[in-house]
Amino acid sequence: MLNRKRNDNHVSSSHETSLIARGTTVRGDLRFNGALHLDGQIEGTVIGEGENAVFTLSEHGRVTGEIHVPQAVINGHVTGDVHVSVRLELAPQARIDGDLRYHTLEMAAGAQVNGRISRQAAEEALELPSPDHAIDEAVPA
Numbered sequence: 001m002l003n004r005k006r007n008d009n010h011v012s013s014s015h016e017t018s019l020i021a022r023g024t025t026v027r028g029d030l031r032f033n034g035a036l037h038l039d040g041q042i043e044g045t046v047i048g049e050g051e052n053a054v055f056t057l058s059e060h061g062r063v064t065g066e067i068h069v070p071q072a073v074i075n076g077h078v079t080g081d082v083h084v085s086v087r088l089e090l091a092p093q094a095r096i097d098g099d100l101r102y103h104t105l106e107m108a109a110g111a112q113v114n115g116r117i118s119r120q121a122a123e124e125a126l127e128l129p130s131p132d133h134a135i136d137e138a139v140p141a
Contacts (some may be wrong), residue, residue, distance in 0.1 A: 022060050029065075038063070038076070048072075051086070059093045066098075074111075085120070 016034035020026060024040035031047045035054045038061040048055055048069030055069040061076035068083045075091035081098040082088070088102045092110035099115040 020061075057094075059091075081115070 018032055018034070018036045020036070020038045020040040020042070022039045025043065026041070027043045029045040029047065030036075030042055031049055032055075033048075033050050033053060035056065036046070036048070037056045037058065039058045040060075041062045042065065044065045046055060046063055046065065046067045046069065048071075051070050053070050055067065055072045057063065057072070057074045057076040057078065059075045063076070063078045063080065065080045066083070067078060067080065070084070070086040071088070072082070072084050073089045073091065074082070074094045074096070076093070076095075078094075078096045079098065082096055082100045082102075084100075084102045087104045088100075088106070090096075090105070090107040090111035090113070092108045094108075094111040096113045096115065100113050100117045101120050102117075103120055105119070
């Protein structure tokens with residue numbers, strides 16, 4: 001499809017980029033692997049699958065709905081909540097009308113967020129003591 005080599009035994013890599021051009025509107029949820037560059041519009045939820053998924057929203061692009069991706073560069077308009085688990089860059093023309101959750105944020109002068117902004121901490125593995133240590137270290141009553 002579109003002169004792309006396909007190997008059914010290979011999962012999409014971050015080197016593959018999908019483009020939604022200006023003048024194109026997608027209605028419904030969109031899931032992607034690799035990279036997605038949006039110059040058009042999406043009316044629905046955008047979901048990046050895989051830890052290397054990158055969503056780029058140009059100054060011409062618009063999303064009406066939620067965004068759930070590991071990495072994003074936003075320079076267009078988003079109406080909805082944005083959840084970025086690894087790294088988010090807000091360029092000067094970025095406008096988010098909704099809540100923003102991120103892990104690492106870079107925000108240029110001129111970017112706007114009209115909603116709550118909260119940092120989500122990295123998920124750390126909990127290490128519980130083994131049952132043997134818990135019994136040995138117990139203090140008698």
